[in-house]
C-alpha cells in the first residue's frame with residue numbers, strides 16, 4: 001500500500017495514517033485532509049501499459065492507487081455490486097460538439113453505476129475502509145445519492161448503515177435507502193444540518209462516518225473517474241472538464257486523480273476544471289468571484305437537489321482545483337438545468353438527473369461566454385441517473401397527451417398532428 005498519510009488543506013500539517021481519522025484536529029471540519037501517497041514507490045511499481053490492460057472493468061483496476069490494504073481489496077472486489085463500481089462509459093457527443101462549434105464533447109455517464117450515481121465510487125471505497133477500521137455500523141448524511149450509494153455498498157458487504165437525509169430528498173432516492181435495508185432518518189432540515197447531525201451521531205454511537213470530504217477517503221474513490229478519462233481517451237487528459245458542484249468533492253476528486261497521473265509522470269498537463277453550480281446554491285461560485293480561498297455559508301435553493309449545498313464541505317480543495325488548473329466557476333439557472341436535461345437526453349441519449357445536467361448547462365454557458373476554445377476536447381460529467389428524479393424530468397418536458405384507445409378515434413387525433 002502506497003498510502004503514507006494525510007495533509008490538512010487549511011494549515012498544511014501532515015499526519016501518519018493511523019494518527020487521525022477524519023479531519024485535521026487543529027482546524028476541525030474546515031481542515032479536510034488530502035490523502036498522501038509514496039509516488040516514487042508507485043512510479044517504480046506501476047507500468048501504465050500494464051494498468052491499461054488490467055482485466056477489472058471497475059475502479060478496482062486502480063487498486064494500487066487506492067488507500068486500502070490488499071486483503072480489504074480482495075474482499076471488496078468480490079462483493080456483489082462493488083465489483084462493477086466505475087468504468088462507466090464515455091460517449092462522444094457528436095451533435096452537441098457540432099452545435100457548440102467544438103472539436104469534441106464527451107459525456108461520461110456515471111448514472112450507469114450500481115446505485116445510479118457517481119457517489120458509488122466514494123461509497124465503495126469508504127465502506128471497505130469501514131471494514132478495515134473494524135466498524136460495525138456506517139453512517140452518512142447526504143442529499144440522497146451518497147446515502148443511496150453507501151446503503152447499497154453496505155448491503156453488499158453485510159454492514160449495517162444509518163442514513164440522515166433531508167426529508168425533501170426525491171422519493172426515488174429515499175426508496176433506494178429503504179430497499180437496501182438502511183436505517184433511514186428523514187431530517188426536518190437541510191442537507192447542511194443533516195451533515196452536522198450525522199457527525200454528532202457517529203461520535204455518540206461509535207459509527208464510521210462517510211460524510212463527504214469530512215471522511216478523507218471519499219475524494220480517493222472519486223478520483224478514479226479521472227483515471228478512467230485518461231484511459232478512455234487513449235492515455236491522455238482532456239482539455240477541459242465540466243462538473244456539477246455542491247460540496248466540491250467530485251471536483252476535488254477529479255483534480256486529485258489527474259494530479260496523481262501527473263505525479264506518476266503519465267500526463268504532462270492537467271485539464272482545466274470548470275465547476276458548475278446552481279444559481280440558488282452558489283457558495284463556491286461566490287467565493288471564487290471574491291477570490292476567497294474558502295466559502296461562506298449561504299442559503300441553498302435549487303431543483304438540482306444533489307447540489308443544493310449551502311455549506312460546501314470540500315470548499316478549499318475545490319477552489320484550489322479550479323484556480324490551479326486555470327478554470328472557473330459558473331452558475332446556471334434552474335430553467336437552464338431543465339433545458340440541459342432535455343438536451344442531454346435528446347442529443348446524446350443520456351437521461352441524467354437535474355444536478356448532472358447542470359454540468360451541460362455550464363458548458364453551454366461557458367461556450368456562450370467565449371470561455372471554451374473551438375479546438376478543445378471537452379468532457380461533461382453526467383453524475384447521476386435521471387430515474388432518480390422523475391418529477392423533474394416531467395417538469396422539463398410537460399405531460400404526454402392522452403388519446404382514446406379506439407382506433408378510428410385515435411387516428412383522427414393523430415391525423416390532426418401528422
Ligand SMILES: *Cc1c(COP(=O)(O)O)cnc(C)c1O
Pocket residue numbers: 117118119145146212244245246247248249250251306307309353355356383384385
Ligand atoms: C453529489 C453530486 C454532485 C456534486 O458533488 P459534490 O461533491 O457535492 O460537489 C453532482 N451531481 C450529482 C448527481 C451528485 O449526486
Ligand SMILES: [Zn+2]
Pocket residue numbers: 008009010011012013024025026027031
Ligand atoms: Zn489543519
